[in-house]
Amino acid sequence: MADIKAGVNQLFLREEELRTGMELLFYAYREFTAEPDEILAQIGFGRAHHRVIYFVGRYPKITVSELLAILKITKQSLSRVLGELVRQEFIQQQTGVRDRRQRLLELTDKGVELERQLSETQRQRIARAYRMAGAEAVEGFRKVMLGMMDEEDRVKFAPPAPARLAAVKR
Amino acid sequence: MADIKAGVNQLFLREEELRTGMELLFYAYREFTAEPDEILAQIGFGRAHHRVIYFVGRYPKITVSELLAILKITKQSLSRVLGELVRQEFIQQQTGVRDRRQRLLELTDKGVELERQLSETQRQRIARAYRMAGAEAVEGFRKVMLGMMDEEDRVKFAPPAPARLAAVKR
DNA sequence: CCGATCACGTCAACATGGCTGACATAAAAG
DNA sequence: CTTTTATGTCAGCCATGTTGACGTGATCGG
Numbered sequence: 001m002a003d004i005k006a007g008v009n010q011l012f013l014r015e016e017e018l019r020t021g022m023e024l025l026f027y028a029y030r031e032f033t034a035e036p037d038e039i040l041a042q043i044g045f046g047r048a049h050h051r052v053i054y055f056v057g058r059y060p061k062i063t064v065s066e067l068l069a070i071l072k073i074t075k076q077s078l079s080r081v082l083g084e085l086v087r088q089e090f091i092q093q094q095t096g097v098r099d100r101r102q103r104l105l106e107l108t109d110k111g112v113e114l115e116r117q118l119s120e121t122q123r124q125r126i127a128r129a130y131r132m133a134g135a136e137a138v139e140g141f142r143k144v145m146l147g148m149m150d151e152e153d154r155v156k157f158a159p160p161a162p163a164r165l166a167a168v169k170r
Numbered sequence: 171m172a173d174i175k176a177g178v179n180q181l182f183l184r185e186e187e188l189r190t191g192m193e194l195l196f197y198a199y200r201e202f203t204a205e206p207d208e209i210l211a212q213i214g215f216g217r218a219h220h221r222v223i224y225f226v227g228r229y230p231k232i233t234v235s236e237l238l239a240i241l242k243i244t245k246q247s248l249s250r251v252l253g254e255l256v257r258q259e260f261i262q263q264q265t266g267v268r269d270r271r272q273r274l275l276e277l278t279d280k281g282v283e284l285e286r287q288l289s290e291t292q293r294q295r296i297a298r299a300y301r302m303a304g305a306e307a308v309e310g311f312r313k314v315m316l317g318m319m320d321e322e323d324r325v326k327f328a329p330p331a332p333a334r335l336a337a338v339k340r
Numbered sequence: 341c342c343g344a345t346c347a348c349g350t351c352a353a354c355a356t357g358g359c360t361g362a363c364a365t366a367a368a369a370g
Numbered sequence: 371c372t373t374t375t376a377t378g379t380c381a382g383c384c385a386t387g388t389t390g391a392c393g394t395g396a397t398c399g400g
Contacts, residue, residue, distance in 0.1 A: 048386060074389080127188060140304075147298060249377090
């Protein structure tokens, strides 16, 4: 009798806990993207532009294929936003030296400035969250987020630096 | 000299740490939504339908205004997906008794089944992440996610049950 | 060295899901 | 009885994803 009741209750708590996790993710992610979205809208860009600018800033000289592998969108979708960013001189391309088929991507000064502006609110938001939560909580956050990913993405965060570089750069 | 070097290094680590946080969020969220998206696509629905089904399942008898407040989209956007869900009998509406202007929303049996199917992969993913990370990490995850939100959303997760209900139900 | 493959780009068409603005109706509230 | 509220609806726009087809120049393998 008591056994059954406890079991049911535990099941309920588990279900509730999992739902809470889903919602934390939903609300946090939405607010995380809200502020940059506003800035982007003012200059006629969208979140897709932000993602491209972010990762080109993160990995200077990244190739188009590598960027596609990170974003997991089609080259046609990327081409649209990347083209705009290049035409408006936020990003510059240069032909690869080892492989002249490649177009290596880099932020221009203008691009660096926009990246900084866009990510600033997000960095502040994360910094605030980390500060409020404490170092131990941050480690927990990291663990849970990693557990949420498939192996493929998880390796990008492997502690030894070479592994991370290897996953994207080459 | 040593001071300056340490300071710079710490700044670098901080920047790197914040960027890592942003990326953890990006990759985890993307994979979190990938599986339901596939199922949805097969029945001609999208992520927007999932969100509606999810929150109607979460808060049975929720009103349209309350749902709008959670999703933070326009009523026209909601109307499109909600209309489809009602017409295809995943959700049923019933006129409010206290206020007959309200349309109280509830999942039908068909809706419950779809919700279960859609969220199942996500629950498993979270459960796996929680299991891998451990209870302490989960608490850290919770703290960081809450710190990421604005106060407005944070109150939805207040520990005393009445607070959470009050935020949405009434 | 030549044919296959690769990196990248482009055109066209389509779907989803946001948005604004305008207008309508029934119920509640003052 | 007038105003406000809850909901719905029509119409059109935009951003961003998709598929499919095709092209060009560079590299690679036999």
